[in-house]
Amino acid sequence: TQGTILPAPNFNPVMDAQLLGGALQGISCEKDVLIEILTQRCNSQRLMIAEAYRDMYGRDLTTDLKENLSHHFKEVMVGLMYPPASYDAHELWHALKGVDIEEKCLIDILASRSNMEIFQMKEAYLMQYNTDLQQDIDSETSGHFRDTLMNLAQGTRMEGYADPSTAAQDAMILWEACQQKTGEHKNMLQMILCNRSHQQLWMVFQEFQNISGQDIVDAINECYDGYFQELLVAIVLCIRDKPSYFAYRLYNAIHDFGFHNKTVIRTLIARSEIDLMNIRQRYKERYGKSLFHDIKHFASGHYESALLAICAGDTEDY
Numbered sequence: 089t090q091g092t093i094l095p096a097p098n099f100n101p102v103m104d105a106q107l108l109g110g111a112l113q114g115i116s117c118e119k120d121v122l123i124e125i126l127t128q129r130c131n132s133q134r135l136m137i138a139e140a141y142r143d144m145y146g147r148d149l150t151t152d153l154k155e156n157l158s159h160h161f162k163e164v165m166v167g168l169m170y171p172p173a174s175y176d177a178h179e180l181w182h183a184l185k186g187v188d189i190e191e192k193c194l195i196d197i198l199a200s201r202s203n204m205e206i207f208q209m210k211e212a213y214l215m216q217y218n219t220d221l222q223q224d225i226d227s228e229t230s231g232h233f234r235d236t237l238m239n240l241a242q243g244t245r246m247e248g249y250a251d252p253s254t255a256a257q258d259a260m261i262l263w264e265a266c267q268q269k270t271g272e273h274k275n276m277l278q279m280i281l282c283n284r285s286h287q288q289l290w291m292v293f294q295e296f297q298n299i300s301g302q303d304i305v306d307a308i309n310e311c312y313d314g315y316f317q318e319l320l321v322a323i324v325l326c327i328r329d330k331p332s333y334f335a336y337r338l339y340n341a342i343h344d345f346g347f348h349n350k351t352v353i354r355t356l357i358a359r360s361e362i363d364l365m366n367i368r369q370r371y372k373e374r375y376g377k378s379l380f381h382d383i384k385h386f387a388s389g390h391y392e393s394a395l396l397a398i399c400a401g402d403t404e405d406y
Contacts, residue, residue, distance in 0.1 A: 206243030259295035
């Protein structure tokens with residue numbers, strides 16, 4: 089694990105619940121206490137704190153956080169209280185059912201999750217919203233973008249299997265799909281990218297380079313456009329190096345959109361126990377400034393403190 093949040097040593101959920109209760113029940117909410125506890129405990133520990141909190145106060149911790157906090161700081165603190173699969177489900181639901189569909193959120197989650205993560209996320213989605221994720225994708229999106237999302241949401245990617253003899257064949261199909269661009273070719277393209285194992289696709293991408301003299305990402309960018317193109321590129325980038333993909337998404341969210349809060353919050357929370365250390369490293373290598381530095385530069389107040397606590401940082405990052 090290359091996360092920034094690890095299980096806290098000498099963990100005492102009852103004491104944490106008591107401190108949170110004091111911080112939330114007081115005349116003015118003690119936000120520093122909330123940050124200190126909730127960003128320094130792993131997800132399973134937070135769930136144990138929520139249980140102790142319910143036993144102690146007869147109230148739901150997440151509900152109390154929602155009632156006492158506001159704006160982006162609330163989004164961070166409440167987001168930390170979801171188990172990972174439930175958090176993905178929550179984000180997908182809001183991306184599909186909000187005022188505007190948030191295609192980039194759908195791309196980030198579905199292009200990057202494993203079969204097991206997708207299975208758990210679909211179960212959580214059904215439990216939380218009493219509706220089927222694939223049905224919602226089907227009704228809320230369209231075209232080849234929808235078909236590719238639907239394919240990813242099946243969670244049926246082959247695992248650990250690689251066959252060098254078919255890699256060149258797949259690469260040729262991908263190359264033709266970039267030349268012809270018919271509906272049938274687009275289907276073949278997304279079928280290969282969504283269903284072949286990571287090991288197989290590594291070989292396919294190498295063969296594609298040999299056949300076409302071009303990198304697969306450059307070819308997709310040249311031949312396709314819109315969210316379909318963005319989704320295909322995200323799949324390729326996540327297969328090659330997931331931390332690099334998320335570093336790129338964070339950089340864009342911080343710099344291109346004047347700080348796209350939702351993307352920053354979602355990425356930091358979702359990757360905090362998986363690979364946020366690697367993401368930080370790629371960010372610094374690629375963009376010259378640390379993620380810590382850029383968050384500090386764009387966010388403020390308790391919201392900034394919470395993001396920085398999740399991001400964590402080395403002395404040279406300040």
